[in-house]
Amino acid sequence: MPRFSIIVPVYKVQGFLRECLDSVLGQSHGDFEVIAVDDRSPDGSGAILDEYAARDDRVRVLHLPENVGLGRARNAGLALAAGDYVLFLDSDDAYTPGLLAAVAARLAATDDPDILVFDHVRTHWWGRGGRSEAADLLASAGLETFGIRESPQYLNLFLVAWNKAYRRSFFQEHGLRYAAGLYEDAPVTYRSMxxxxxxxxxxxIGVEYRQRRQGAITKTPGRRHFDIFPQYEGLFAFLEQRPDLDWARPLLLERALDHMLFVLAREDRVRPADRADFYREIRSFHRRHLPEGGFPQPDGWRGVEMRLLASAPYASYAAARGLRDLRAAALGGKRRAAKRASETALRGWYAAQSKRPLDPHLAVYSATHHRGVAGDPAAIHETAREIAPHIRGVWVVREDAVDALPPGIDHVTPGSRRYHEVMARATYWVNNVNWPGTLAKRPGSVHIHTHQGTPLKYMGADLLTKPGARHGFDVPQMLRRADRWDYSLVAGRHAERVWERAYPCHFTSLRTGSPRNDVLVGAGPERGREVRERLGIPAGHTVVLYAPTRRDYRRGGHVDRFDLARFAADLGPGHTLVVRLHPSLAAGVARGLGLSDLHRRGVLVDATDEPHVEDVMLASDVLVTDYSALMFDYALLDRPIVVHADDWGAFAASRGAYFDVTADAPGHVSRSYRELAWLFASGTWQDAEAARLRAGFRERYCEFEDGRAAERVVRLLMLGERGGALLPSARRTEGVRTRSEALIER
Structure with missing residues (x-):
């Protein structure tokens, strides 16, 4: 008996069917059967199913003699199911990698509950969307099981068949079956819950929920959407037979009315000519099933709509809805006017402050679009506090990042009155990205641009040759903002050449090294041990850090290159896999696709939220990356680096690269998961050739990194010292001190 029976109803999906089946058959957990139900599909879907069944005995195909619709096709597959759990998957959707392994682990951890619910992501024809509205609710459930009577809020989970695993014996015991017509998911979902x-x-995230541009039944206006009423009548007929479920009637009435009102408001479902009839059907349903004690009504407009059902005809409802829309438009206009007035006042305040003298003892810092105290600006600030304490440092930090600031950090939030005052008066501006274009550079101010690492991928003006990569970037505006730079910090000659090419502006390159990397140069094991303890990594483990970068050929930037759970398992005992996502992916769907779940289960450690990436690098023994700039920083630790370049051609073509990292790599290169796993299984990742490649890479790209970059910046640019800052070790003549001007080449 398989653990899972996956039932896939199939009708007119020949263009998507292979992707659907491949997503199931490629799962790392293989204890399942696929029951594909050909609902008399008129296209080539039936032949595709037979092809898959011929080459994989886990696939069974049922060809129905006539078309019966989605619900009854599911029932036909259910009759053949033999698994402990039943899952339904629509044939134009797809499973995400590792889903079944995660479901199996969760079921085992919760002692086989009746139902397991997981998340989904909407995948549009133009790309993947964000996390679903259910994400927070799923996260708040924690690791315990619950019942709806004690936790009724979980009736708000997405109302579909394919985001659940049902214990088959539970499904059979209660005679759960899908009815014909649209909205067939509703009665089965609510009844089972x-x-x-x-x-x-x-x-x-377990399912890629395809949003078809055209042809989806639920987005085709017509009278078929009136099917929602008999579907819910069936649910309430069941409740009439179950007085033990009287507690659920008010809850389910609210859910039913919410669903009906949602459909009524959708122009792609109910035609204008049918809305009065549809509304009357809702009122009739409300009248028939209203309990004596009423039902819980939501706040806001939806609650108003439900109260109107008791007395208001359609004309009154439509008038109330129109009035609400007018009020919303008027309120939006008032808000926009207030915002414009506030912005005008702040611009006036900024202009007034800009007439005051610059404060020679004020420096303003920001990192990665005001996300907090991090990177090169943080290293410069820390050193300035030690050797230039008379220079007061103020950080620009977003409101949602203020609570995470270290103690004692003076800060302002963007757009505030004090923000404009600080930006107008500060002599020193330190940032690793461009400052907003609304800020003017004043004569005498010193703008220090640190960048975010040594560049491999195209940046700045070079993006003009890559229209896909520059989508969303205004390159001319980017260059106008870069015109304000006075100094550009570089870690090596490669970076110096690239920044001067990518940003053809009037700045001076400083061969200082990267301040944030000072802690990596000659680093001892102590700090790494502290970080390991904080992350819960067992003593003595070999720590493998995986740090992928974003992809410009995929909307949203995230692409799963391999199964993280499989990699963690293949590394074997005595190893811990630590994952650090690119900052731009931290708040997207990447973690919901499995990373967060694997972290909770202890399969790996998600270190994406660690405030200082340098700490994560110090805690690791080897870096696995693709094309992340972290490889240049990590090389300073003289620890092994593996470049996983299975999509190098696509990456280089879409984004552009300044050199071929597969030919000039800091370590061994893998071009498939099989090669990556072999490098670790064989021990090749840490052989003499890896050390030779790493040393050559460090010499070519990191020659100005000597551990004194932050001190050099502060002494040269803030204290104005001459002759007090040593040259980086790669260019230093032993025993000779030199003038700081030698650090500058332009």
Whole structure:
């Protein structure tokens, strides 16, 4: 008996069917059967199913003699199911990698609940969307099971069949079956949820929910959407037979009315000519099933709509809805006017402050679009506090990052009155990205641009040759903002050449090294041990840091290159896999696709939220990356680096690269997961050739990194010292001190 039976109803999906089946058959957990139900599809779907069944005995195909619709096709597959758990998957959707392994682990951890619910992501024809509205609810469920009577908020989870794993015996015991027509998911979902004694949640994106541009039944206006009423009548007929479920009637009435009102408001479902009839059907349903004690009504407009159902005809409802829209438009206009007035006042304040003298003892810092105290600016600030304490440092930090600031950090939030005062008066501006274009550079101010690492991929003006990569970037505006730079910090001659090419502006290159990397040069094991303890990594483990970068050929930037759970398992005992996502991916769907779940289960450590990436590097023994700039920093630790370049051609073509990292790599290169796993299984990742490649890479790209970059910047640019800052070791003549001007080449 397989663990899972996956039922896939199939009708007119020949263009998507292979992707759907491949997403199931490629799962790392293989204990399942696929029951594909050909609902008399008129295209080539049936032949595709037979092809898959011929080459994989886990696939069974049922060809129906006539078209019966989605619900009844599911029932036909259910009759053949033999698995412990039943899952349904629509044939134009797809599973995400590792889903079934995560479901199996969660079921085992919760002692086989009746239902397990997981998340999804909407995949449009133009790309993947963000996390679903259910994400927070799934996360709040934690690791325990629950029932709906005690936790009714979970009736708000997405109302579909394919985001759940049902215990088959539970499904059979209660005679759960799908009815014909649209909205067939609703009665089965709600009936099963209130019947279930134990429900568990898995905070992981499991399904790529395809949003078809045209042809989706639920987005085709017509009278078929009136099917919603008999579907819910069936649910309430069931409740009439179950007085033990009287507690659920008010909850389910609210859910039913919410669903009906949602459909009524959708222009792609109910035609204008049908809305009065549809509204009357809702009122009739409300009148028939209203409990004596009423039902819980939501706040806001939806609650108003539900109260109107008791007395208001459609004309009154439509008038109330129109009035609400007018009020919303008027309120939006007032808000926009207030915002414009506030912005005008702040511009006036900024202009007034800009007439005051610059404060020679004020420096303003920011990192990565005001996300907090980090990177090169943080290293410069820390050193300035030690050797230039008379220079007061103020950080620009977003409101949502203020609570995470270290103690004692003076800060302002963007757009505030004090922000404009500080920006107008500060002599020193330190940032690793461009400052907003609304800020003017004053004569006498010193703008220090640190960048965010040594560049491999195209930047600045070079993006003009890569229209896909520069999508969303205004390159001319980027260059106008870079015109304000006075100094550009570089870690090597390669970076110096690239920045001067990518940003053809009037700045001076400083061969200082990267201040944030000072802690990496000659680093001892002590700090790494502290970080390991904080991350919960067992003593003595070999720590493998995986740090992928974003992709410009995929909307949203995230692409799963391999199964993280499989890699963690293949590394074997005595190893810990630590994952650090690119900052631009931290708040997207990447973690919901499995990373967060694997972290909770202890399969790996998600270190994306660690405030200082340098700490994560110090805690690791080897770096696995693709094309992240972290490789240049990590080389300073003289620890092994593996470049996983299975999509190098696509990456280089879409984004552009300044050199071929597969030919000039800091370590061994893998071009498939099989090669990556072999490098670690064989020990090749840390052989003499890896050390030779690493040393050559460090010499070519990191020649100005000597551990004194932050001190050099502060002494040269803030204290104005001459002759007090040593040259980087790669260019230093032993025993000779030199003038600081030698650091400058322009």
């Amino acid at each position: 209130v019947l279930a004694g134990r429900i568990a949640c898995l905070d992981r």
